[in-house]
Amino acid sequence: MSRPVIAYVTAPKGDHLLSALVWFVISISGGKPRRLRHEPTSGERRFDGLILMGGLDIHPSRYDASIEVESRFDPERDALEISWLQHARDHDLPVMGICRGLQMLNVFYGGDLHQKLDAELTQNWPNGPLGYTFFRKPVTLQGESLLSQAVSPANTVMVNSLHRRAVRKIAPDFHATACGERGGVQAIEADHTPLRMGVQFHPELLVYRSDMRRLFRRFIKACAQ
Template identity: 65%
Template structure:
């Protein structure tokens, strides 16, 4: 049977992102299900969980004060944390994309930078065309899940985030780094595949390496997972 992959995206808009995510899950051998309600009111069996990009996570989630005014989505924060509870309790694989990486890190006990160095971001484009075409290099670290997918070393990705991981959560490690050593990916140290990337592989379905990333994730969701100790 195809593994059921639940995913959470922005509640309004971003239809293209949702459609591409659903498509690439299907192409990878999974059955996509969009999760719009908490598990208590929308009980579904899921074999994997993907958290997509979107508005910033409220700093109170990692015991911080607001340093930079931004748009927040408290309802989505609650929804994602509830489904992460299910994933952690049932040893379900998790993939976080951009905001999803940040939420995975926060859920596991890490925190975030609320503002990146302006010298790093000042030349980044801001419009949709620039976002679609912009690429930057990141370094995939050896002996990680991402290294098995992409190979260790440089990788060009589509990433324009203004917030980032500060302290990696206990039980996790950095899997890729960017300019100045900033964390660009994390992964759990354990038997269950849980990782996050600060770029958007769902928007690069034409690249074989990005499709391979989703296939490896769906394959992990198909394999029985060991229980957390």
Template identity: 65%
Template sequence: MRPVIGYIGAPRGDRLVGALTSLIIRISGGRPVRLRKPPGPEPRRVDGLILLGGLDIHPSRYNAEMEVESRFDLERDELELAWLDIAFARAIPVMGICRGLQMLNVKAGGDLHQRLDPEVTKNWPNGPLGYALFRKPVEVLPGSFLASVFGAGTLRVNSLHRRAVRAVAPGFEATACGADGGVQAIEARGGALRLGVQFHPELLPHRRDMRRLFDRFIDACRTRIRADI
């Protein structure tokens, strides 16, 4: 049984990210489908939803004034929110990666820091090479879904985004944090599996623990199918 995993990425560019995501979904037992349009009156079946990284989310999405000039993609905001409506209504598992974590948090009623402390981020690299090589420690909290995947304690990850969760959405909790106390992962309390990570597991397919995260997510999607049969 291969669950259909819909994923949303940047509409232009990021071909490598899309290819790696599709590959790791297949390796983990899912059938990847890239979602490029909002769901229609009879939306196609998806058994899981993955939101990838990309440009910043417009502050209007979380009722904030713009504090920092940035690059936004309003069409993608609409696309992701529309598919999240479907996922929430149908109890479809969701995983958000980087920007995807932030959109999941915003959709559920949380908000974001529009800029992290420049002193914290000044030595962070930019671009694909930076994500490939840069690592920083985060603490995975015990008792969480992530702890069941990675184990509780220190995990070294490729987390570089300059924006981050400020207020965690109602019904969610932070399940990993950085050395500065910043939120590095969130999970829903109960119900369908909904989690977000600030790092990029899809860019680390050579790591068994990162592949295990996708394995477990797709297992949750498969379990949901069986429950519906």
């Protein structure tokens, strides 16, 4: 049986190290990776699943909000991801969102975001690449989901955290599958098939762990089906 083709989106320009890492993770998890750099065309080649990666913040206009906190935005990437999410919806393809990718998945289906996290929550979070590399926080799983299947039988899992924005209102027909401190949404999944799910952390940076490898393998298996 041929391996499923798993397309992924990072920043349209640059992101070479992240792209190489995602390529590797997809490959060792049973998929055939393909990076998407341009919006779909009428003769678009087929793929079996879509992964949206982390990156700069989504512009608030995408969820009908004004800018509350100045940040770095990437309108070109916003448009690219929205076009591929539309393609995935039109073709009933599974989708996995990672960090920014979860946020875009939520926004695309009608949810919105907090533009700033609670200062008390983030006061002990690290700054700088070294601090982020080793920082871990607990998230609590909720109900049955692809994430819970991957990390089972654990009820709480330690994850990394590189984000400063988060889901506020969950999109219709989605539900939270993991929450952090004070109930903040850390993972979502669609109520119905095809599989559409997202995590607020970065499993690709935790791929040395068996539970994170299972998460990718289970997603890619769902794409193959």
